[in-house]
Amino acid sequence: MGIKLDVNCLDHAIKLVNGSQLHLLKAISMVVEPAEQVAIVGASGSGKSTLLSLLAGLESQQQGSINYLYNNELLTEINDISGFVFQHFHLLPELNALQNVALPMLLKGMKGAEQHAFEKLRLVQMEAQAMQPVTKLSGGEQQRVAIARALCSEPKIMFADEPTGNLDQSTAEQVFEHMQKGARAAGTTMIVVTHDLNLAAKLDKIYHLENGELRL
Numbered sequence: 001m002g003i004k005l006d007v008n009c010l011d012h013a014i015k016l017v018n019g020s021q022l023h024l025l026k027a028i029s030m031v032v033e034p035a036e037q038v039a040i041v042g043a044s045g046s047g048k049s050t051l052l053s054l055l056a057g058l059e060s061q062q063q064g065s066i067n068y069l070y071n072n073e074l075l076t077e078i079n080d081i082s083g084f085v086f087q088h089f090h091l092l093p094e095l096n097a098l099q100n101v102a103l104p105m106l107l108k109g110m111k112g113a114e115q116h117a118f119e120k121l122r123l124v125q126m127e128a129q130a131m132q133p134v135t136k137l138s139g140g141e142q143q144r145v146a147i148a149r150a151l152c153s154e155p156k157i158m159f160a161d162e163p164t165g166n167l168d169q170s171t172a173e174q175v176f177e178h179m180q181k182g183a184r185a186a187g188t189t190m191i192v193v194t195h196d197l198n199l200a201a202k203l204d205k206i207y208h209l210e211n212g213e214l215r216l
């Protein structure tokens with residue numbers, strides 16, 4: 001089962017070079033249950049990426065708290081058990097699909113890394129292209145490789161920032177479906193930032209970020 005996320009009164013302002021502040025997030029509160037899949041939607045520039053980075057612990061917040069609970073136990077950090085899917089896939093161009101997916105596991109010295117990677121590629125229906133250099137793959141295929149890589153660590157929570165933002169509508173739907181299926185299979189909690197309301201509607205809950213506030 002996935003992680004429960006409990007966010008209380010998160011408040012975040014960015015200090016700008018001219019000395020003024022950009023008050024992006026004001027008293028954000030949300031609860032995401034284990035294995036729940038939620039969307040965060042909002043206009044461009046509303047602070048979605050900033051919020052997701054805070055939730056994923058990639059940035060630190062100024063005020064408020066973010067609690068991660070696993071089996072009712074409070075976790076102090078989640079780096080090892082979370083996955084992140086970026087809008088730009090961040091694949092290594094000199095490697096093939098399988099190597100890209102297996103690499104993080106190989107670096108950790110995990111046994112059976114390649115077989116594990118192959119299974120995740122199968123889950124996103126990319127097993128036929130496993131040996132292809134990623135530069136030969138389409139955008140949708142590359143994003144599926146990136147999703148397979150994120151799923152490989154069997155994350156207890158997965159964060160995705162516009163994971164289908166660079167794809168056409170039908171490819172976006174397919175990729176999204178694979179991602180949802182992978183997360184459901186593993187019971188992974190999933191938080192997806194998207195501006196695509198059609199995709200957001202496929203998730204369990206939709207949060208709207210507007211004027212620094214988050215509403216259901």
Ligand SMILES: Nc1ncnc2c1ncn2[C@@H]1O[C@H](COP(=O)(O)OP(=O)(O)O)[C@@H](O)[C@H]1O
Nearest residue numbers: 014022024042043044045046047048049050051
């Ligand atoms: N470190 C920063 N310094 C200055 N401005 C920033 C910084 N981070 C984000 N911003 C600005 O804050 C706004 C919101 O950013 P972001 O979280 O990326 O929004 P979204 O993902 O919803 O488009 C944008 O206008 C962006 O340029």
Ligand SMILES: [Mg+2]
Nearest residue numbers: 048049050161
């Ligand atoms: Mg963004």
